[in-house]
Amino acid sequence: MKYLRWLLFPFSLLYGLVVMMRNWFYDAGLFASRKFDLPVIAVGNLDVGGAGKSPMTEYLIRLLKNDHKLATLSRGYGRKTKGFLKADDTTTATHIGDEPAQFHQKFPDTTVAVCEKRVDGITQLLPQHDVVILDDAYQHRAVSPGLSVLLFDYNRLHEPHLLLPAGNLREPFSGRYRADILVVTKCPQELSAQQQQRATEQLKPLTYQPVFFTAIQYLPLQNMAGELVGPMPGADTTVFVLTGIANAQPLLQYIKQHNSNVIHHNYPDHHQFSLKNIAKLATDFNNCKASKKVIITTEKDAQRLKTPVLLPHVNALPVWVLPIGLSFVNNDGQQFNELIHQYVKQYTTHSRLD
Structure with missing residues (x-):
């Protein structure tokens, strides 16, 4: 498949030309890019x-919710609604998308909103909030954030920097120079100084761009209601894994460290699970002769399993949810935190970090 993608290279050139022209229009001020009189932090990536x-x-x-009137704003990818919408006790992933639904479940006291037009979304959040986090907004140039945190998957840094559709980049690799902070994610837990140096050389950061390294931190398993159920099951347990995410390999590698018998039901990113999907999972699970067996899914996938149609069938199965977080390599979390606090406190007029 990867060799076939090279046949799409001419289309990548055309796509790249369009993206570069668009970025140039924003940089030149020909396209409007709105700034706001409150701290706006954009989290995103290039690919x-x-x-x-x-x-x-x-x-x-x-980091910020206890000291600020905080809101998150996402596009709400995969939702079946339009326009601006704030999460409440009745909203599901169908209304706001899986990731915003996950944020709302985990942080019910933080405002979680979705809007395709981020300018409109921030405008509606302005009166009641003093910090806005934009999720997956690096390419949304209609908003000029005060601070951009750009993420890079450690395992993809060595890949050719090809644009869609031949590659995975949404914009040229040079787009990283708009960011204020660069974070290399999904690093090995034991990342050597040499590996860090090699990754930094691949990024070629500018003088004002600090580079941080983080690793995935897998947290204790939960049930579908968010209640703790304990550690990973033992090696004698057969694990069915249900995913509809972009890259399930780190998850599978982690589970296989604890369980040798893993059966993966794999679907595309943001896949809207159907009764047929759950029926197939239930059939395979019930036909499995193992005395110990369980189903594990991700937090994001769990949100799409909570629709009124699916949830009764899901609850009939032993479905466990594996949450993830992040940890900073070299104990650099304190430095990262200070940069964020510094911006929120001092850079309300959207100056760049010096």
Whole structure:
């Protein structure tokens, strides 16, 4: 498949030309880019697929929510609604998308909103909030954030920097120079100084761009209601894994460290699960002869399993949810936190970090 994508290279050139022209129009002021009189933090990445935006957004929520009137604003990818919408006790992933639904479940006291037009969304959040986090908004140039946190998957840094459709980039790799902070995610837990140096050389950061390294931190398992159920099951347990995410490999690698018998039901990113999907999972699970067996899914997938149609069938199965967070390599979390607090406190007029 990857060799066939090279046949699409001419289309990547055309796509790249359009993207570069669009960025140039924004940089030249020919396209309007709105600034706001409150701290706006954008979290994003250059390529398609999972670079760890949700764990980073959640990290920022935890960092700021106790001291600020905080709101998160997402596009709401995959939702069946339009326009501006704030999450409440009745909203599901169908209304606001899986990732915003996940934020709302985990942080019910933080405002979670969705809007395709981020300018309109921020405008509606302005009166009641003093900090806005934009999830997956690096390419949304209609808003000029005060601080941009750009994420890179450590395992993809060595890949050719090709644009869609031949590659995975949504904009040229040079687009990284708009960011204020660069974060390399999904690093090995034991990342050597040499590996860090090699990754930094690949990024070629500018003098004002600090580079941080983070690793995935897997948290204790929960049930569908968010209640703790304990650690990973033992090696004698057969694990069915249900995912509809961009890159399930880190998850599978982690589970296989504890369980040798893993059966993966894999679907595309943001897949809207159907009764047929759940019926197939239930059939395979019930036909499995193992005495110990369980189903594990991700937090994001769990949100799409909570529709009124699916939830009764899901609750009939032993479905466990594996949450993830992030940890900073080299104990650099304090430095990262200070940069965020510094911006929120001092850079309300959207000056760049010096």
